[in-house]
Amino acid sequence: xxxxxxxxxxxxxxxxxxxxxxxxxxxxxxxxxxxxxxxxxxxxxxxxxxxxxxxxxxxxxxxxxxxxxxxxxxxxxxxxxxxxxxxxxxxxxxxxxxxxxxxxxxxxxxxxxxxxxxxxxxxxxxxxxxxxxxxxxxxxxxxxxxxxxxxxxxxxxxxxxxxxxxxxxxxxxxxxxx
Numbered sequence: 562x563x564x565x566x567x568x569x570x571x572x573x574x575x576x577x578x579x580x581x582x583x584x585x586x587x588x589x590x591x592x593x594x595x596x597x598x599x600x601x602x603x604x605x606x607x608x609x610x611x612x613x614x615x616x617x618x619x620x621x622x623x624x625x626x627x628x629x630x631x632x633x634x635x636x637x638x639x640x641x642x643x644x645x646x647x648x649x650x651x652x653x654x655x656x657x658x659x660x661x662x663x664x665x666x667x668x669x670x671x672x673x674x675x676x677x678x679x680x681x682x683x684x685x686x687x688x689x690x691x692x693x694x695x696x697x698x699x700x701x702x703x704x705x706x707x708x709x710x711x712x713x714x715x716x717x718x719x720x721x722x723x724x725x726x727x728x729x730x731x732x733x734x735x736x737x738x739x
Contacts, residue, residue, distance in 0.1 A: 577655040581663075585647035594637040594677050604683070614679060614699075621683035622706055632690045632721070636679040636698035636729050643671045673733040684714065690721040698729030 597617040604621040606612060612629040616637040619625060646668045653661035680700040688694070688701070703716035 577653070577660075579651060579653045579661075581649065581651035583647070583649035585645070587643070587645045589641065589643040591642075592640045594639055596637070596677050596679065614681065616677065617679055619681045623683065624685045624687065625681060625683035627681075627688045627690075629690055631692045631694075632688065633695045634679055634681060634697070634699040634701065635695075637677050638729055639675040639677060641671070641673045643669075645669045667738065669735060669737040671733070671735045674729075675731050676729045682711075685716040685718075687718045688720070690719075692721075693723045693725070694719070694721040696724075696726040698727070 594616050598620070599617065600620045600622075602622045604619055604625045604627075606627045606629070608629050610629070611631040611633070612627065613633045613635070615633070615635040648666040649664070651661070651663040652659065676698055678698070678700060680702070682700070682702050682704055684703065684705055686701060686703045701717065701719070702711065703714050704711050705714050708714075
């Protein structure tokens with residue numbers, strides 16, 4: 562709480578003062594991921610069970626070979642949530658009584674999600690999935706190592722019984738209110 566008084570002139574009837582109170586709170590919550598990177602000349606994964614690749618990048622200079630029952634390749638998202646609240650009030654008093662009253666209140670909520678891409682890349686990619694392949698915001702690509710633009714070189718071979726794909730988006734939402 563802030564209190565101030567001002568006395569000016571020689572007449573004590575010119576006394577004025579003010580009282581104000583302000584408060585604010587802020588909270589935030591964050592989840593941050595770091596992708597694991599596996600780089601090799603050739604990568605060979607063979608299993609009769611399911612394979613889940615999440616929050617990782619597999620990069621083979623030559624071949625990436627994968628044989629599995631079910632394949633799930635998923636990207637992860639960094640998340641940030643913040644809430645801010647503030648309020649205040651003031652009262653001004655002069656020789657003639659109350660001469661000003663003020664009140665303010667505000668709040669803001671922010672939510673953001675940032676995608677960290679999970680990828681499987683090589684000059685030649687051979688994937689054989691016996692049952693189902695699920696791609697969630699991820700990338701499987703055959704590209705030449707020296708191609709900085711990541712253009713497809715036509716060497717992706719994917720065999721699967723069924724395929725599902727969904728996207729993840731980078732989003733930021735801010736909701737201010739007065």
